Amino acid sequence: MKILALETSAVTASVAVTQEDKLLAQSFQNSGLTHSATLMPMVANLLENTGLKLEEMDVIAAAVGPGSFTGVRIGVAAAKGLAWPGDKLCAPCSTLESMAWQCAHLDGEICAVMDARRSQVYNARFLARDGMLTRLTPDRAVGLEELAGEVNKSGRTQILVGDGAALCYNAFKAQGIPAKKMPPHLIYQTAWGVARTALRLARDGALVPAGQLTPQYHRLSQAERERLERLGQNQS
Secondary structure: OEEEEEEOOOOOEEEEEEEOOEEEEEEEEOOOOOHHHHHHHHHHHHHHHHOOOHHHOOEEEEEEEOOOHHHHHHHHHHHHHHHOOOOOEEEEEEHHHHHHHOOOOOOEEEEEEEEEEOOEEEEEEEEEEOOEEEEOOOOEEEEHHHHHHHHHHHOOOEEEEOOOHHHHHHHHHHOOOOEEEOOHHHHOOOHHHHHHHHHHHHHOOOOEOHHHOOOOOOOOOHHHHHHHHHHHHHHO
């Protein structure tokens, strides 16, 4: 099974092709350029440079969230566009689980975190053992203090991955919670992690048609929050 995976949920962008759990190729960019300008050229270049064709892909995978609202929308829209002509199945991949696969080789508790602002993080926790993951929590937006209190009860060293790792590391250390960050080359989201999540979804029979691929934000956008606040003020 060949999987074409897209990751655009945060500041980095990446594209990967895998066959089962083997990485065939990956392109990664952290240049600050917009995903709308870089993603599709990355896909085209990756396929051309590897001698692969879109028609050979069995599954199109995308990180569907949580993450940047704009970034997630770009990735999901691109995956739909790539999947529809060939009527290919899609894999709606959790950004947080995809990050956790990057450190599944380390036995222990993995705390995948993305900075959600407003003293919150997007988070999910996993137990890694023998290269496999067991989910401990659902994907969620959670306050830093609440998360610290939760992991403190586990008594395990937390392996932090994601762009919220430094934020959580400082918060955990201040409360005496043992934690360590993944190294710089493994701390950000990658399309390989998305592909690995897609493989699990395929094995679980959880792939979807392109029309059912939708973002999973786990929190209202700032514009939606501000609109609700204005409505509340007008009614008071």
